[in-house]
Amino acid sequence: MRRSFAFKCTLLTVAWVLLAIGALQIPPYQLWPAAFVGMSLPVALAATGAWLVYWVLRRWTVALLPLAVLVLTWPHVQRGVALHLLSPAPANGPAVRVLSANVRIFNVYRHLRDENYTTSKALIKWVAEQPADLVCLQEFYNEPQPTRENGRVFQSVQRIGEDQQRHPFVSVTLQNGIGAQFGLAIFSRYPIVHRGTIPFGRLTQNHAMFADVRLPQGDTIRIYNAHLQSMSMAEQDIVDSYSSKAGLKAKGLGLLRRFKRGLVARARQVDTLRRHMDQCRYPILFCADLNDLPYSYTYDQLADKLQNAQATAGNGVGATYNGRLPFVRIDNQFAGPQWQVENFRVHEEIPYSDHFPTSATYRLLPASKQ
Template structure:
């Protein structure tokens, strides 16, 4: 009876894995409850691996069933928990093609708002200085803030960020502005490059807001042109404290649950439409592509799935562990990602936990551009 129950459980778990994978391919604007099916995938994958071990000890031929599922779904496992124990970080990159180092970060407007500031604007100064000094060739910064010359401010040159991270650091700057306030300060996103930017543009999702995309065509010293996309998808507009309260107690769930669910649903519908819009643009691009994104979505989601189906995720390709990028009370959350097209090999990827000045940790990746037709 125990074996019969265990076998039925195994079949159910295998079906659960496949159903959850299917849910991750359904956009929320088509059937929004599928979001929650996709979110259960890590649990289903973990249970399937446990069942492999169980049957290897009990009756090894049966273990072949969950083992086959584990092998076939291993790329999905790697999305949430990357395992590359023999990958040497910072190892020298063989000289088989041009190498590009890319940094992506949501800088949270450099903490300019009163509730984000600390004494002497130390976090703002440290963040700008670190970005100014980073050896990365290309920087993609979301939630960017700049005070150009002439801005009416009492902060001096602390937030003269385009000049400091751009010209003073030997980089060309492309600022995609979504708002200029009454004092003359600029909000939006930015791309900085040590290589020439030969073309540039923005992609808005209806009205131009901080949730939009920008792109730049960059000419490498090898005379190859690559395209960098940076984008910031719709946030959930969910307060971290409300989320923590909702799962900390029954009273918190009753009080916060319905409102969180509505916001979660609206955010997911917007993100899934936005990512579909972007994928269509990516498919029309004739250059090798690199993507930097604040997805505001986890690896087990439609947004991530659409990108992972067409591009290599840098962390899943060379990283080890969860690779969480959210700097807050919610653990193991990776919402900031870099992706690379098939012409690139991913050589290294790092999450900079030593840079805690925003609610997102910066990420850097090293890519090598292979010749056309070269095999991975």
């Protein structure tokens, strides 16, 4: 009787896994509650692992069922917790080092800055001195000319670009009264032969940009940089909502509305990105602050076409959010099938923004292996 009940629970868990994977394929603008089913996938996978252990100890033949499910869904397991003990043998193609970071406008606002712009200077200096060939920055900020208040602190295009022999491309979404620029930026040690922006609509400043760069070996590749719709939820509100019943009652409904709006907006934005990428004839590298989790429609649409650097070559959870919410990975790097992902790292030692920078090394595969 007990075994029969356990077997039924195992079957229900398998069904849960399949349902959650299917839910990831549903655009939130068609059926937004499906997003919550998709987000339950890591719990379903963990339960499948627990049933595997249970049946190995009880009846190994039944253990083949949860084992088969985990094997078949291993790419989904790797989205949440990656495990790569051995590095792949490097391919023969050219290597490209990429750095991506949401730099939170280099803490220029008064409520973010500290005395003498210490963290601002440290973050700009760290980014500038990294050995990356391609640098993608979200929430970028630049002051083209020195100002009376800030001096030369925020001349970030010059310091990260020109001073480091990188070609700058800044996509400006807003320019204030002193001429300071807000937006996205790509810096490349290789010549930029073509560039452009991808708007997500007139009602949002979120957008994407791309640059086609020519490698020394003659290959042309495309690098995308994007910042998708924010979750628009304050960290403290989220903490309050799950800390007590009173907090859930006071904050829950408002958080749900904002979460829904973000889900729908990001789904439309990633669809726009996918359509653009589908027209690209070059090997793709993609950096972004997705503002969405690995178990989401947004991530799933990208993972269907591209390989995620953390899932392919990283280890552990790879959390990129620098705050009170644990295990949150919303910053990602992706690469097309023409690339081998050699390594991926989250720079948790750089605490100057609310996002940790990420870096990776990619090697372009020979045409015969693409």
